[in-house]
Amino acid sequence: MNSTVKVFIRKVFRYFFLIKYFVLRNRINRASNGSPLKKGISAVISMKDEEYTIEACIRSLHGFADQIICIDNGSTDKTVKIVQHLIRELSHVELVEMPGALLGDCRNEGLKRTKYNWHLRWDADMIAHTDGPNTFVKLRDKILKSDIPKTLQLPRINLNGDFYHTVKGKTSDAGEPILMRYTRDIIYKEYGKFDTIKVPFYYKQIQEEKNYYMHCQGLKSDENLLHRFHYFVWRQYSNENTEFKLSQKDFFNKRNLYYFDTTDTKRVNYRYQRQNVQIFEKYEIEDFIDYPKEIKKLMNKNDRFKIIYKDLKPFYRMDSHHKLMSNFEPDSEDMNWSVEKFFDKINKETIKQYIN
DSSP states (O other): OOHHHHHHHHHHHHHHHHHHHHHHHHHHSBOTTSOBOEEEEEEEEEESSOTTTHHHHHHHTTTTOSEEEEEESOOOSSHHHHHHHHHHHOTTEEEEEOTTOOHHHHHHHHHHTOOEEEEEEEETTEEEOOSSTTOHHHHHHHHTTOOSOEEEEEEEEEEOSSTTEEETTOSEEEEEEEEEEOOTTOEEEEETTEEEEEOOTTOEEEEOOSOOEEEETTOSOHHHHHHHHHHHHHHHHHHHOTTOOOOHHHHHHHHHHHHHSOOOHHHHHHHHHHHHTTTEEEOOGGGSOOOOHHHHHHHHHOOOEEEEEETTEEEEEEETTOGGGTTOOOOHHHHTOOHHHHHHHHHHOOGGGGOO
């Protein structure tokens, strides 16, 4: 079923389900434990090894969210300690640890703990504007005036690699429906390698035009980026085919051999970062918008990630906190490793090559 047909069906049936909503709203406009919802916004932040951005992320929601629920999925860096420190300062922040849980399960746990009548699906690499013309507080004032069930799709600016780069042609996009009126009818579902919010037909879907935040999607540790490169495909294959039996470890090793021709940790990381930066370009404030205040603080505080150029083109990304790579010197085999062949392999990869 194509998107046009889906939109038509939703429009036709929405008013029927909206009548049902108004009849039952006293029962479904409640927290999962049955208590009445408070007027305000609950933000749920899913995180794993996000020490670089998590504090800026949480502080950027100050003044917007009345409740911030941080769901940690097994961080091994300082992420949890940073949140614990913030909890002592900010009474509306809470922490739940769910190591090894699926992302959808983490988000649903956040729904269970929601106390307010608006829900924000947030990630640890999202940082909102706290002042100026794009401040998130303006959106808060607008939505709290409405009690109609709806989802808001928020456009975003995407940074990648470091604070100064983005992906060619993908600097800005329409974003996803991440802010919605909370009812007991909404739930997160896993679809392949992604999770998404599922809302009833009576929800109105709105596309916001103003940009309220930046998505620092590639400002993660070397280890985190490489893990995500493999993990989401492993999860998709596990969800879609019962014949796929590989453990995470075995799958990661096989995939490293397929893409990088080695399982040596240093060489894999070096070659991953070589291909990672090929589609980067400089982020130009003049063409889009200025950085949020919390990002500017990070930029002044440290310069952990750096894009290395060669022949005036992005060649490699360095993570100064990655001690394993501090003394790594690529040899001729590393330098001659083919980025072009890597991208060619992406188009040819199928689940069949990982099923015995």
